[in-house]
Amino acid sequence: MRTHRISAALALTAAIVLTASACGGGDSGGGGNSSPKTLTYWASNQGSSLENDKQVLEPELKKFEAQTGIKVKLEVIPWSDLLNRILAATASGQGPDVLNIGNTWSASLQATGALLPFDQAAFDKIGGKDRFLESTIASAGAKGKDPAAVPLYSMAYGLYYNKKLFQQAGIANPPATWEELVADGKKLTSGDKYGLAIEGGNVSENVHNVFALGMQHGTGFYDASGKPAFDSPEAVAAVKQYVDFLANDKIAAPGNAEYAANQSVTDFATGKAAMLMWQSAGANLKSHGMNPDDYAVVPVPAPAGATGAKATTSMVAGINMAVFKNTKNLDGALNFVKFMTSDEEQKTLNGTYGSLPPVKAAQSDAAFSTPELQTLAGVLAKSAAPLPQVASESQFETLIGTAVKNLLASAAAGKPVTEATVKDELSKAQQQMPAS
Incomplete structure (x- = not known):
């Protein structure tokens, strides 16, 4: 994830206990489709300001709406507040449909049971697991379990x-x-x-x-x-x-x-x-x-x-994209993840933010051919390791x-x-x- 202070990290164990009972969990079928035309999206602050992120993301969300008829309500959340907001949402069961998380939080938030597991069926709906760099998937949840998120922006x-x-x-x-x-x-x-x-x-x-x-x-x-x-x-x-x-x-x-x-x-x-x-x-x-x-x-x-x-x-640095298990638009949420991790969107978003696409095909774009990004892409592929993927x-x-x-x-x-x-x-x- 990008550098930030994690003010609520020591509260996470209590949140795991609360959420395990509040959200239930296990299978990936907890969501429904009772609100098929809307989604809420919590985005992390990646640009120079919250307003800058809105300027970057809103045109892309309008593209998604034009393609699918699904309107996405965007909220950009500063890093200083993001984990607190996520913890409150996992404990209450009242969260967004889709959200960004620092990739190092993946296993901790996975343990709450509040996030949709990306099993084979879920990956198939977004284009397949093998589209992503192996090192970035390794930072999306505990070893031996279905990932709790998918990579969105990568850094090294x-x-x-x-x-x-x-x-x-x-x-x-x-x-x-x-x-x-x-x-x-x-x-x-x-x-x-x-x-x-x-x-x-x-x-x-x-x-x-x-x-x-x-x-x-x-x-x-x-x-x-x-x-x-x-x-x-x-x-x-x-x-x-x-x-x-x-x-x-x-x-x-x-x-x-x-x-x-x-x-x-x-x-x-x-x-x-x-x-x-x-x-x-x-x-x-x-x-x-x-x-x-x-x-x-x-x-x-x-x-x-x-x-x-x-x-x-x-370490494998970056931002992952997760879906709340109790979303009221499961199909739309997975479609939105597919859109945001598509080759074209990966080129657009990572090119704007100066990060690397975790989607392998997108890295071939000229925008990522600078000496700096080529060096960092090599690090990410060959000598980066995820932080401990434990609760x-x-x-x-x-x-x-x-x-x-x-x-x-x-x-x-x-x-x-x-x-x-x-x-x-x-x-x-x-x-x-x-x-x-």
Whole structure:
């Protein structure tokens, strides 16, 4: 999903319990067709403003109405409110027909039983499951269960670097390993300019980055049985590596520990930082006045020679589209999902938002042939992994992201960051996880 704060994540367990009894669940036949001419759609804020999203989406919804006779009532919801709204809807059973969800929430919301499972029959109605990139389907629900949503917009993390600053520092090539990144970062750090910008006060950014590092160290933060393993030696090593960019390597500014509103993107765009790890940042950088010719993008580093899961360089980022199981227009809702994930709409919408189509055929469009998007498409297809698809995923995001935030704040204040202090913070996070 795009970077945002998840204010209601710790309420999700209670919502799961409430919704399981309120909505029932199991089979995909809970919806009906008593209102065949109308749909309500909750869209997440993808553009520069809520109004911008309306300007993008309303013409497309009118196309759908012209084709089907179904009128779609649109509401664009800011990320700060979206999860709260969804939780209230799942608990009450009074939700929209179709909605956007951050893809990392898929398994958590799936556990409420409120969303329509996309079984074979449902996928057949929208054109088939094999149209989507495998990695994006993997971020649509728990393993072994029918997905609770389908991918709509996709993103991946890349390492953005300022070509001019690299040239001035005498660095010929972008870093391919973490050792190279730290060494380059030190060459690029001088005065009030730093080698790397991070968004240390942003819980989501923190967890996205340490998850990829965790995979490289051999952990997905859960053990093979699905239980949290937040303070394992592998998790400690991953978190310490990330915090050390500020704490010990000193290639990120102390003030980065407080960044929570895309300030790291601003620092990169204005030349205050030479490198940035971000998900599909091109549109954001352009809005800050940065010329695409001034930077380039490569995959985030991985350990030399890493293969399989240890070669993970990004979480699978993006937005999924779900259908409420108790919709009063099931056929229309599935038809709308088919429309929004059609090749043409995927090209239009992802092209506008600067994201990648999760629909394979749409990626061949010229709009996605820029060097940046080609690099990120390669990451998404080859070295991205979904965050843990478990019911407690939202709590995992909040607790681990907050633990990293606390450690970065300590480092910025001059306090030492050691394996022991990292393990202690991660152990506290694990103790706050609800019982299974």
